[in-house]
Amino acid sequence: MREQAVVRFAGDSGDGMQITGARFAMETALAGSDLATFPDFPAEIRAPVGTTFGVSAFQIHFGSVEVATAGDDLDVLVAMNPAALITNIMDLRRSGTLIVDKGAFTERNLTKAGYATNPLEDGSLSDFIVLPLDIGRLTVAAVEGLGLTSKQTARSRNMWALGLVLWLYDRDRKTTTDWIEKKFATDPAIVAANVAVLNAGHAFGETAELPNFLRPVAIGAAPVAPGTYRTISGTEAVAWGLVAGLKAAGIERMVFAGYPITPASPVLHALVGLRAHGVVTFQAEDEIAAICAAIGASFAGSLGVTSSSGPGVALKTEALGLAIATELPLIVIDAQRAGPSTGLPTKTEQSDLFQAVLGRNGDAPMPVLAASTPSDGFEVAMEAVRLATKYMTPVFLLTDGYLINAAEPWLIPDPAGLPTFPVAFRTDPHGFQPFVRDPATLARPWARPGSPGLEHRIGGLERNADTGDISYDPDNHAQMTEARAAKVAGIAADIPEQAVNQGEDRGELAVVGWGSTFGPIHMAVRRARAEGRRVSHIHLRYIAPFPRNLGDLLKRFDNILVPEMNRGQLVTLLRAEYLLPAERFSQVNGKPFKVSTIFGAIMERTSGNGKGGAA
């Protein structure tokens, strides 16, 4: 029995590949398999039909074993047109299954995709098991008599492909038909047609004379801890984590201010739906207004949160300095994308780390946290709320285009078991000074407007270390600069020591990562360890400040390799902080790392079995 498989649906932007993939993922999740998804879509909303730059794809990796990445090589590729084929075929493994809609392989579409000859006829696909099916015609046959227009019929081709792939993996169709019924509730004809097409694709697998070796492969449930699960996207995890954090802090209201930007907009959309949980959302006129409104809300005693992506975060930079200077809680979510400038809006990258850690005028330290998987966003968002409110500081929460859009199964936590960290607003006017710090946390008091006797003024001009009044005194500025730095540095004592995610706490090689490289590093280290390499995986959630034991931990390894989807940002920070010869391992092609890429790098840098015997 196969343990895992990787499937990719690829087609035109208008072919509904994202929906198809998401439905397949849901049926897979309900069957109990572990899974990871990777939606990959173009920046254009509807690029011209049939073009390579209009290709939209959805990849899913699932298994009866642990799945930590969206998968390297494809077992099945569904290509709805020549453009989808030419842009995706290189990822299909030898002997992989290729399902193509041959009806879409017209002269015109072939030319648009850049094929000189028809690949279905010229033998260039002989490495693969090719199923050239006229999905368009089969769809038309399935809806005959249901009164659909030809346009409506064409739009349901994706359901046919979905039906066939569901058959191929022996999956149920129940939640998909339920979903169709709900989605098109107002139009029974469309419901009937989509269900008919879905069933037709499935029935085709059952009845058609497919090659003998193409039989349904059941990939069972993965061994996981008992409990109730759901699939969760990075967006949902962050949004729900913020709400959970708000409750844990005992703050009545969160003001979430954002401005539309790819790929961060889904976070704003998700929070609009959480009004009942004390969330007020504000679509601001620009990125600057969004962060300023969030800061204003925090000043007034709510939790201010804003989200964006790299270019938008750049616009927020000046106001971030204000939040640091006035020492107000604030959370800035950065869904990173490939840059600089507009870059590749829909492609993922980790290249805003410097911006988050260093990118401000003046000495302007603030905590920086990073989510490592889609579901990890929940805990990280809660932690961001804790640190922001406890230390009266803005906090960066780094995620990326991949994490925001990807989904995975999640063991739903028991709300009663979640941490609490109630905020104590200052109410006592006696001896109140807005910048007198708590001796333990170095945080200043949070005094809300509306509180009698606590009236005070704050601002971006340097503040007297006690009264907060404007102070141009050079010694006071030096004292305040140190105090701001010490406050953020002190957080290191309040966060967990850095754990080793996999392997020993010493050895030949430490692979150090942060953010969404977790999956590929995890799998690559596992494979290398299975081959006897003395390699460990260390993955950082806290990048500023670093965990207090990180330097000592890293020094116990002969070599340190830092895979990042940037030109080497964390590695630079590690080298600067600990004077370690950490090595850069960079990939900036807008895609997540492949496991094999990191695995290869580990194998090149380690000496094989027997040398240390620690495997």
Next chain:
Amino acid sequence: MTATPTLVKLQPKEFASNQEIRWCPGCGDYAILKAVQKALADIGSRRENTVFVSGIGCSSRFPYYMATYGFHTVHGRAPALATGVKLANPELDVWVMTGDGDGLSIGGNHMLHVLRRNVDLQIILFNNEIYGLTKGQYSPTSRAGTKSPTSPNGSIERPLSAATFALGAGGRFVARGIDTQQAQLIDVLKRAHANRGASFVEVFQNCLVFNDGVFNEFTDRAVADERQLHLVHGQPLLFGKDRQKGLRLDPSSIALEVVTLGDAGVTMEDILVHDETNRTLAGMLAALEPPFPVALGVLYAAPVQSYTAALYEQQATGSPDLEALMTQGKTWTV
């Protein structure tokens, strides 16, 4: 500091903070500060419920001089920040203090949107037609020809009219005052405060260091009667020493013209009556500049529901149950 008992009305001076004021002696800002403190006292405002938010510039030092809550923020961004304060706590009385550079140049976009949205704020724009704090560069309201360090041969830019901008942005309350004319300024501030929504008040403020006397052509005592039109809702648009002059609509050009009562058969019947709710009239009044009289007082007041009121109307009151949220949709149990 002790909490003030709630029923005693505060005196103007009780709104003053203990901070030494750092505006140039003789600056028009002092007069505005005084007028605001008096207006708050008259209204019966509470210090703890009042918030002053400002951007950057001479005018934006204002919050430091008030014994209320205050936030001196980022250049141009006070409207956005104040919006956040209101979103968090709509009960607070929030004032935005800004200037012509802060509010109409670097912060023009925020000003546009805060007015369009009608966020419940008082926005007081100190217009001195110059950048003071950065030492005298011409501003977006400086008149063409203004000589400054960055326009030594005279500014070649055409100025923006603050009140016209506010009306164009969809502001529902637009008023004007002059720093030195306290009684009228205090009245305007109180009207602005009473309005639920974005209340935009342009105050002509003299910067005696970098642009001294720039408003003299209508603020000078000698010409004030002839060059100032004090608007009162429902009253005819009369001005001049004996209130013998008035504004009449010339129907052929659809423009305002100055007429004198008794001249060529002009009677009170001919004089336009001020209607605060008439946006077209407000636009015409906002555009008047010497040799016409400058319109002062409430140009436009046509309240509609404020942004925060509408927002909280939509704010759902459903169940805040975290567990229900996390288990909604498809789940499975292992």
